Each structure stands twice: as structure tokens, then as C-alpha cells.
Amino acid sequence: xxxxxxxxxxxxxxxxxxxxxxxxxxxxxxxxxxxxxxxxxxxxxxxxxxxxxxxxxxxxxxxxxxxxxxxxxxxxxxxxxxxxxxxxxxxxxxxxxxxxxxxxxxxxxxxxxxxxxxxxxxxxxxxxxxxxxxxxxxxxxxxxxxxxxxxxxxxxxxxxxxxxxxxxxxxxxxxxxxxxxxxxxxxxxxxxxxxxxxxxxxxxxxxxxxxxxxxxxxxxxxxxxxxxxxxxxxxxxxxxxxxxxxxxxxxxxxxxxxxxxxxxxxxxxxxxxxxxxxxxxxxxxxxxxxxxxxxxxxxxxxxxxxxxxxxxxxxxxxxxxxxxxxxxxxxxxxxxxxxxxxxxxxxxxxxxxxxxxxxxxxxxxxxxxxxxxxxxxxxxxxxxxxxxxxxxx
Amino acid sequence: xxxxxxxxxxxxxxxxxxxxxxxxxxxxxxxxxxxxxxxxxxxxxxxxxxxxxxxxxxxxxxxxxxxxxxxxxxxxxxxxxxxxxxxxxxxxxxxxxxxxxxxxxxxxxxxxxxxxxxxxxxxxxxxxxxxxxxxxxxxxxxxxxxxxxxxxxxxxxxxxxxxxxxxxxxxxxxxxxxxxxxxxxxxxxxxxxxxxxxxxxxxxxxxxxxxxxxxxxxxxxxxxxxxxxxxxxxxxxxxxxxxxxxxxxxxxxxxxxxxxxxx
Numbered sequence: 001x002x003x004x005x006x007x008x009x010x011x012x013x014x015x016x017x018x019x020x021x022x023x024x025x026x027x028x029x030x031x032x033x034x035x036x037x038x039x040x041x042x043x044x045x046x047x048x049x050x051x052x053x054x055x056x057x058x059x060x061x062x063x064x065x066x067x068x069x070x071x072x073x074x075x076x077x078x079x080x081x082x083x084x085x086x087x088x089x090x091x092x093x094x095x096x097x098x099x100x101x102x103x104x105x106x107x108x109x110x111x112x113x114x115x116x117x118x119x120x121x122x123x124x125x126x127x128x129x130x131x132x133x134x135x136x137x138x139x140x141x142x143x144x145x146x147x148x149x150x151x152x153x154x155x156x157x158x159x160x161x162x163x164x165x166x167x168x169x170x171x172x173x174x175x176x177x178x179x180x181x182x183x184x185x186x187x188x189x190x191x192x193x194x195x196x197x198x199x200x201x202x203x204x205x206x207x208x209x210x211x212x213x214x215x216x217x218x219x220x221x222x223x224x225x226x227x228x229x230x231x232x233x234x235x236x237x238x239x240x241x242x243x244x245x246x247x248x249x250x251x252x253x254x255x256x257x258x259x260x261x262x263x264x265x266x267x268x269x270x271x272x273x274x275x276x277x278x279x280x281x282x283x284x285x286x287x288x289x290x291x292x293x294x295x296x297x298x299x300x301x302x303x304x305x306x307x308x309x310x311x312x313x314x315x316x317x318x319x320x321x322x323x324x325x326x327x328x329x330x331x332x333x334x335x336x337x338x339x340x341x342x343x344x345x346x347x348x349x350x351x352x353x354x355x356x357x358x359x360x361x362x363x364x365x366x367x368x369x370x371x372x373x374x375x376x377x378x379x380x381x382x383x384x385x386x387x388x389x390x391x392x393x
Numbered sequence: 394x395x396x397x398x399x400x401x402x403x404x405x406x407x408x409x410x411x412x413x414x415x416x417x418x419x420x421x422x423x424x425x426x427x428x429x430x431x432x433x434x435x436x437x438x439x440x441x442x443x444x445x446x447x448x449x450x451x452x453x454x455x456x457x458x459x460x461x462x463x464x465x466x467x468x469x470x471x472x473x474x475x476x477x478x479x480x481x482x483x484x485x486x487x488x489x490x491x492x493x494x495x496x497x498x499x500x501x502x503x504x505x506x507x508x509x510x511x512x513x514x515x516x517x518x519x520x521x522x523x524x525x526x527x528x529x530x531x532x533x534x535x536x537x538x539x540x541x542x543x544x545x546x547x548x549x550x551x552x553x554x555x556x557x558x559x560x561x562x563x564x565x566x567x568x569x570x571x572x573x574x575x576x577x578x579x580x581x582x583x584x585x586x587x588x589x590x591x592x593x594x595x596x597x598x599x600x601x602x603x604x605x606x607x608x609x610x611x612x613x614x615x616x617x618x619x620x621x622x623x624x625x626x627x628x629x630x631x632x633x634x635x636x637x638x639x640x641x642x643x644x645x646x647x648x649x650x651x652x653x654x655x656x
Contacts, residue, residue, distance in 0.1 A: 305491075336490065340450065345487035345537075348447050349497075349553065350475035350504035359500055363491030363536075 033100035037064070037111040040104035049103050052282040052314050054250055057221045059141070059167045059195050061105050066167060068112060072142025073135050073166050075117060080129040083156075084120040094118055094147050098173035099201025099227055102256075106199035106225065109169035112143035119158070123151025123177060130157040130374075137166025137194055144170030148184065152177035152205070157374065158184045165191040172200045176208040178232070183211040185377055189384070190218035192249070199225040204264070206232035213372050214270075216243040216251045217384055223252040230261035237266045241283075242368055242381065244388050245311065247276025254284040255300070259293040268300035271368050273361050273385075277310035283333075285317040289326060297327040304335040305364045307357065358389050395425040395462055395478060395560035397446075397593060402457035404438075404445045414455070415441045417618035423561060423593040430604060430629060431597045433615030434637040439597045440484060442615075443565040447481040448474050461561065476505055478560030482550040482567050489537035494549065495519070497537045498556060505557050522555045525585070527578050544575035551582035562586065563595045568603035580606030601633040616640040 030047045031040045042063045043050040050062075060066035077085045088095070095116055101107035119131055133146070148158055154177065162168075176182050188196060196219055202210050216222050228237045237257060245251045257266040272281045285300040304313045317331040338360050346356035365385060369378050404416035415438045423429050433439050445452045446459060448471040459466040461477055469477060489497065498519060503509045510518070523532065526548045538546055547567055554562055564583065568576055584607060586592050596607060604612075604626070612628040613620045614637070621640055622628065 341487045342489050344447075344449055344471060345483070345489065346497075346501075347471035348475055348481055348483075349501035349557070350472050351500055352472050352504065353470075355500065355504070356472075359492050359496070360489060363489075363493070363496070366491065 029102060033102045034107055035096060035101060035110050037104060037107040040107050043104060049254070052280075053223055053252060054221065057195065057250065058105070058197070061108060061167065061169045061195065061197055064108070066108075066141050066169070068114075068143055069140035071138045071140035073137050073140075073144065073164075073168055075144070076134045076136075077117065077119060078132040078134070079119060080127050080131065082122065082125045083127065083131055084118075084122070086118045086120070087115050088118050089115065092116065092118065094149060094175070095145060096173065098147075098175050098203040099199070099229060101171065101199055102225070102227075103199075105169050105197045105223075106171055109143045109171050109198065110145065112169070113145045116145035116147060118147040118149065121150045121154040121156045124153045125151070126155040127157065130159050133158065133160045135160065135162045135168070135170075137162070137164030137168065137190065139165050141167040142170070144168065146170065146172045147175065148172070148182070149175040150177055150180035150182050150208075153179040155181040156183070158182065159374075159377065160184065160186045162186070162188045162190055162194075162196060165194050167195045168197070170196075170198045172198065174200070174202040174210065176203065176205045176210055176235075178205040178207060180205060180208045182209070183213070183374070185213040185215065185372070185374065186224075187377075188214075188216040188219055188222050188224075190222070192218060192220060194219045195221045197221075197223045199227065202226070202228045202237065204228060204230050204235035204237060207234035209236045209238075211238040212240065213377070214239075214241040214253060215381060216241075216253070217388065219249060219251070221250045221252075223250075223254070225254045225256070227256045227258070228266060229258045230264045233261050233263045235261065235264045237264075239266070239268045239270075240368060240371060241270035241272075242365060243270070243272040243281060244385060245272060245274040245279040245281045246388065248278045250280045250282075252282035252284075254282075254286075256286045257288070257298065257300075259287065259289040259296045259298060262293055263295035264293065265296075266298045266300075269368060269371070270301070271303045271305075271365060272313070273305045273307060273364060274311035274313065275307035279311040281311075281313050283313075283315045285331060285333075287319045287329070287331070289319075289321045289323060289329060291322040294323055294325040295327055296323075296329065298329050300331045302333045303364075305361065306335060306337045307361070354389070358386065361385060361389060395593060397421075397423045397466075397479075397561045398458070398460045399446075400458045402442075402445070402459060403455045404441055405453050405455050406441075406451060407453075412453075415452075415618055416445065418457070419619055421613065421620060423595055425560060425593045426590045427611065428587060428594040428596060428607065428609045429611045429613060430609035431595055431613050431615050431620075432599070432601070432629065432632055434641055435599060437615045438618040439599075439615050440565055443481055443563045443595075443597055446474075446563060447471065447479060472504065475559075480554055480557055480559035480562045482547075482554055482562065482564045484566040484569060486538045486541075486546045486550055488539045490539055492537050493534055494537055495533040498533075498553065501553065502556055519556065522552055525555075526552055526582050528552065543570040544572070547571060547575065547579050548582075551579050554586055555582060558586070558589075559592060561593045561595070563597065565597045566599065567596075568598055568600060576603060577606060583607055601629050604629050614640055
């Protein structure tokens with residue numbers, strides 16, 4: 001079920017749908033989830049969860065040699081009235097409630113942070129302005145933990161913006177009370193030398209709605225692990241992602257939706273464009289529909305657009321179904337090339353090469369960008385995509 | 394008056410690690426307002442001529458010249474050729490996922506005209522052009538050539554021809570794969586553009602059928618990489634009755650099937 005799908009750029013992945021009595025999503029990990037880094041062996045690179053990641057570029061986050069420095073990252077939270085922002089110690093009971101680390105670096109982050117940040121939107125509070133969290137790398141190494149908690153029927157938009165240069169291992173917990181609505185946008189707009197690894201856990205309350213938008217542009221290596229679990233029935237998760245992987249960059253998004261409760265929905269849509277030698281994008285989409293999760297409706301999709309030779313995509317959707325009593329389940333993965341014939345066709349209509357590439361890339365992302373529903377974020381994404389294209393031609 | 398002059402054009406392609414010459418000295422002059430039918434058997438190099446003029450990177454010009462009003466076409470990039478006034482209606486138009494027809498047309502018209510067409514008049518212009526080609530308005534929201542039927546692709550090519558108003562239009566087997574109704578609609582589109590008197594047309598075809606709808610001024614028989622006979626419309630009648638046999642006798646055609654390699 002977790003068979004290798006190493007495909008060259010330009011190929012299409014079929015993925016797998018498994019009907020299993022027992023989940024392999026969990027058992028194929030090298031160790032059970034734990035908050036303690038000592039419970040995980042140091043990865044050697046052939047493990048299922050590490051086989052796509054260049055360990056030598058993790059700057060020691062995976063083997064215990066990375067040590068926090070004082071000048072790691074500067075975190076600033078800008079929150080509208082009614083929101084509580086706290087810095088808390090390791091013993092705060094709200095930490096770690098949304099999920100347990102599933103790999104060594106997530107556990108390392110959890111074991112190593114000194115203070116955590118907790119942002120709370122009280123019940124029935126509906127924010128009209130976003131909460132903005134700026135994580136600015138200052139060249140050092142850091143471990144962090146962020147909690148965002150929404151009380152029942154609260155509604156909020158949170159934008160987490162990563163910029164600068166850092167080696168960062170940090171987890172984020174999203175706790176959604178019953179009927180709460182949270183949209184979170186995590187932007188990885190790092191400098192080219194940054195390394196960022198993290199696990200994002202969402203625990204979705206009864207009838208709550210979680211929308212996650214993960215946007216990755218920069219960094220030498222970015223490896224994020226967004227995970228969703230349902231606390232009760234009726235929850236809905238939309239996980240959108242967009243990445244632009246440039247020469248030499250490794251950008252890895254590993255998603256897991258655990259349909260552990262009945263009548264919940266999930267919709268995963270990630271799109272990426274790649275260009276340049278050694279650009280490597282990895283997308284893992286795991287969805288598990290447990291026996292109890294009757295009435296589940298889930299779909300996951302990954303599309304990649306390879307703009308130049310020398311880029312590589314690994315896209316592995318994996319759907320496991322333990323009950324037949326579901327509303328719907330499906331997945332799709334495709335990797336296409338912007339090929340010379342497309343370029344010729346557009347140029348033969350008078351369109352200059354750079355304009356032709358821009359047209360195709362913008363078109364590729366447009367539908368997804370529109371789904372984000374935050375005009376200033378959309379504007380910034382379009383500008384960023386344009387700039388990336390501009391710089392490469 | 395715009396004039397396209399092709400002189401002693403030789404073109405090769407790389408195939409199986411060998412260089413193969415496909416065009417072996419083509420001479421042709423096409424003036425604005427004229428319609429030239431280029432007819433020939435499969436593999437004679439007709440499509441190679443079309444794609445070479447448009448600047449497809451697969452083809453290497455080994456000798457000869459192509460000028461448009463004295464300007465060296467061969468020195469221009471693909472998009473420069475289009476902006477200079479060359480238009481190639483392709484036999485196999487390419488799918489461009491994620492790019493809508495309306496966005497594509499507007500970007501193209503902006504590039505060709507040198508400025509963005511005014512939105513209000515542009516919308517009207519496109520709508521009317523689509524109506525004339527019996528194209529549903531929803532067509533504009535579809536992605537370029539994605540999932541188009543053969544007939545829809547050809548109509549889309551002619552729609553571009555009408556909107557971009559080139560000086561020289563090269564229609565590469567625009568008739569192939571069309572049923573009679575579609576052929577008539579597409580031909581009417583070509584004729585509307587021709588009636589302006591401002592376009593020189595190179596109509597590349599295997600069959601004489603399209604010539605019942607689009608009347609050429611000149612007919613050229615293409616065989617083994619060059620024009621072997623030129624005449625008036627009566628030459629098409631001769632081909633209709635006798636086929637290409639008299640031009641291809643004497644062994645296999647050099648450069649056979651080269652056209653099929655494109656697309």
C-alpha cells in the first residue's frame with residue numbers, strides 16, 4: 001500500500017486505494033507517535049516517512065545535533081481586540097492536545113521548545129480582522145510551538161507568515177470548538193537558505209469548519225506535515241496548498257486526514273509549479289477512513305506543473321477505507337509539463353516567451369488562488385508567482 | 394502591399410541521430426490579396442514548409458531566404474514572426490491547460506496589435522466572430538484546445554485568424570478531419586478574411602474538397618520537398634481527376650511521412 005512511486009518529472013501517479021482491516025498509514029511509520037524525541041530512532045533515510053527527504057540538508061534537526069541559538073526567530077503576534085495572546089511554559093495543559101508528533105523532528109521540536117505561544121479566540125467571538133503571526137528568521141536555529149484555539153462558534157482568520165533565514169522545527173496546534181470556523185494561511189516565504197520542518201495538527205470540533213492554506217515559496221528545505229483529526233461528527237476540513245519550487249529547493253508537504261468520526265468531510269487540493277535544476281517537490285496525501293467514520297465524504301488532489309527540465313516531483317496519494325458506508329472518497333494526482341509545443345503555440349500567436357509562461361502558470365494556479373478567499377493574500381501570491389517567473393527568465 | 398518571398402528554402406530535421414533534408418529548394422511568392430493552394434501527397438513536406446515559416450524549433454533551415462516585405466523572417470523568433478504578420482493555422486492545435494480561450498485571445502490580440510484592445514469593443518468583437526463561426530459563447534471559458542473536438546479546434550484556429558488579421562495566413566490542412574458542415578463554416582471564415590483583400594493566403598491541403606469553398610488564384614503541386622508544378626485553378630481540377638500519381642512516380646517519395654512527425 002505504501003509502494004514506492006518514484007516518478008520522473010512529467011509522469012502521472014496513480015496512487016492507491018486500499019480497503020484494509022487495519023490501518024497501514026500508522027504502522028508504516030518507523031515509531032508510534034510520541035512527544036519524546038528519544039522514542040524515535042535517528043532516521044537513516046530509507047524509512048517510508050524519510051525516503052524523499054535529503055537528510056544532509058536538515059542541518060541536524062533529525063539527529064539531535066541542532067541546538068537552539070538565541071537569535072533563531074522573532075515571533076510577533078498582531079491580534080484584534082477580543083483575542084488573548086499568551087506566552088506559556090511547557091507545562092501548559094493546552095499544549096499538544098491537537099495531535100502527537102509522528103516523526104522525529106516533530107518530537108524534537110516538542111522536546112526542545114522553551115516557551116510556547118497560545119492565541120485564543122473566545123467562544124462566539126467573530127473576528128472581522130485577521131490575526132497575524134509573523135515568524136521572522138534571524139539566521140539562527142529555533143524550536144517552537146504555537147497553539148491557536150477557537151472556542152465554540154468562534155470565527156477567525158489567522159495568517160502565519162514565515163520570512164528571513166532560520167533553521168526552524170516548530171509545530172502548530174489548531175483547536176476548533178464546536179461550530180467554530182478557522183481559516184489559517186501559513187506562508188513559507190523564506191530566504192533560499194532556510195530550513196523549516198513542522199507538524200500542523202488540527203482537531204476539529206462538532207460541526208466545525210477548518211480551512212488551511214499552505215503556501216510555500218522559499219527555503220532550502222521545507223517539510224510540513226498538516227494533519228487533521230475530528231473530535232466529533234459533522235466537522236469539515238479544506239486543505240489547500242500552493243508551492244513554487246525553484247532550482248535546488250526541496251519542498252515537501254505530507255498530509256494526513258484521519259476520518260475517525262462519522263459524517264465528516266475533507267477536501268484536499270495542492271498545486272505546485274517547479275522550475276530549475278534540482279527543484280524537488282514531494283506531496284504525500286494520506287486519507288484514512290476508519291470503521292467508525294460512516295458517511296465520510298473526502299477528496300484529495302495534487303497537480304504539478306513542471307516548467308523546465310531537471311525538476312522532480314514525487315506525488316503519492318493514499319486512501320484507506322475501513323468502512324463501505326461512506327458518501328464519497330476519491331483522489332487524483334497528475335504531473336504535467338509545460339512543453340515546447342505549448343510554448344510554440346502561444347508564441348506563434350505573437351505572445352512573447354515570458355508572457356506565455358506567465359499565462360500558463362497563472363492559469364494553473366488561478367482556480368486554487370480564488371478558493372483562498374482572502375484578497376490581500378491572493379494579491380500577494382500572484383505578485384510572488386510573477387516575481388519568481390520574472391527572475392528565472 | 395505585403396509580400397512573402399520564399400527563395401530556395403532548404404530545411405532539415407534531426408531524426409534517429411541522422412539529419413534528413415525535407416525541403417529541397419522551395420520558391421514561392423505570396424502577395425497580400427492572393428490565395429495560393431499548396432497541394433501534395435502525404436509526406437511531401439507541405440507541413441514542414443508551414444512550420445518552418447512559423448519558426449518551429451524542430452526544423453533547421455540549411456539554406457535559402459524568407460522575407461516579409463523585405464524583412465528577414467528567418468532571423469525572427471516565433472513571436473516576432475507572428476507580430477510581423479505571419480499566422481499559422483495548425484493542423485494539430487496544442488492544448489494549453491489552465492488558460493481560457495478568452496484570456497488567450499486577448500493576450501494574443503494585445504501582443505499582435507501592440508496595445509490591449511478596449512474591453513467593451515473587444516468583447517463585442519469576439520462575440521460576433523464566434524457567432525459567425527457557430528461557436529457557443531461558453532467556448533470562451535474553456536481552456537485552450539482542451540477537450541475540443543477536431544471541428545472545434547479548427548474553428549478556434551479560424552477565430553484567431555479573424556481576430557488577429559495577419560498579412561500572410563498559412564492554413565495547414567485546416568480541412569482535414571472536418572465534416573461537410575464544419576468545412577463550410579470554416580471555409581466561410583477564411584473567405585471573410587480573404588474578402589478584406591488584406592491577407593495573402595497559403596492553403597495547404599491534401600484534398601481538392603476545400604477548393605470548392607475557397608477558390609485559389611494559384612495552385613502549386615508539392616512533391617518530394619519542392620514545388621513541381623504551378624498553375625491556375627484548373628490545375629486543381631486536374632489533380633481532382635488524376636490524383637498525385639504522375640508527380641510521385643519513380644520510387645518512394647523522399648521525406649515520406651515527415652509531416653506526421655509534427656504535432
